[in-house]
Amino acid sequence: MNTRPPCSILLVDDHPMMRRGIRQMLELEDDFTVVGEASDGEEALAMIGPLQPDLVLLDNNMPRMNGIETLRHLRHRAFGGKVLLFTVSDAEDDIRDALRLDADGYLLKDMEPELLNHYIRDAMNGALVVSPDLTRVMAQALRSPQRNPDVALTERERQVLKVIAGGHSNKVIGRKLGITEGTVKVHVKNLLHKLGLRSRVEAAVWAMAHLREHEH
Template identity: 60%
Template sequence: MTLTNANDTPASLMIIDDHPLLRRGVIQLLELEDDLELVGETGDPEEGIALALKLEPDLVLLDLNMPGINGLEALRRLREANYSGRVVMFTVSDHEDDVVAALHNGADGYLLKDMEPEDMVRQLRQAALGRMVISESLTALLAEALRNQRNAPTTPDVHSLTQREREILQQLAGGLSNKLIARKLDITEGTVKVHVKHLLKKLNLRSRVEAAVWAVQAGIDH
């Protein structure tokens, strides 16, 4: 669909980050590169999502820690709305859970804010070309996370779920029974069972307990 050859048209980028100074820094950095063009910037996650869907940039640089909607939620919302460009998380957090959750939720990269500007540009260029980029300092951590995944042959993926199935999963992860979920969502228990069956199959899980645990660990709940 979009360019794989950067010399003709520059790759379009967007940044969503609630720190104005940091945004300014990135803007300045990108101005020096004629193959990377910043087409949008905002500090408001909601606005950022709308903007990304409107501008359809090749790449969205997304802060993980923001007031209101956090980055993870924003990422989910973007994917839900079928935004098909690259999303690279941009954060100070090097916690394993955050990295893993981001990648599980469809992030195409995870860059730390303390990286060198030259590295940053290089990584963004790679990301715009479709390559997954991860800050080098996270590789050890990532390896650890992968090792802990030995029980999951096929990594479950939220994206395969429908909106309704995600809703059911969230309620389920809150410990609710089918009956209570049914009452809460105003549908019958039988229908809840159908949704649960479907989501278990899609996620390749064998029980609601596995689903609940996975949802909590991946940050799908709340």
């Protein structure tokens, strides 16, 4: 029996019908509860403090303050919950900005509705969640002339990278690979430097695209 309290969710979207539909769908699930709705980023930021949601489901294209700007403010405030971009935009610039700001996921609104529930659960368990159609675009958004997909990673660095792609913490990575948490930190620092990446989120996206390519 699951005794964990339901995941509390703040919906941020400028379309009332969209918010209503998402709320009704999410509240069919026992492990979700929608604690608030906002029609733009400024309204959402005013609600974050009082509500302290576990997860913010954030549209990007909104008046006054869009999703990326809202995410930037949330990061500056050190908001402790998860933030998922849920949008119609597959623009590379939007995806790159979301990754730079350590979004916990980037989802497209044209997905099958029941998939959203799965992605929210995965995000709450620490995974980076990405619409399948976007993996290639996200990897492209991270590429620069210095980034070589054939960069020489050690076997251990590749193992660490695979586990990072699953959204796991250093402690869990160490347990899975039989090494200390401190050793994991060194491997993560080294592979980020080699790949020219700035965060674990970027590393997870790189792994999704490139490790899968090498395995096929």
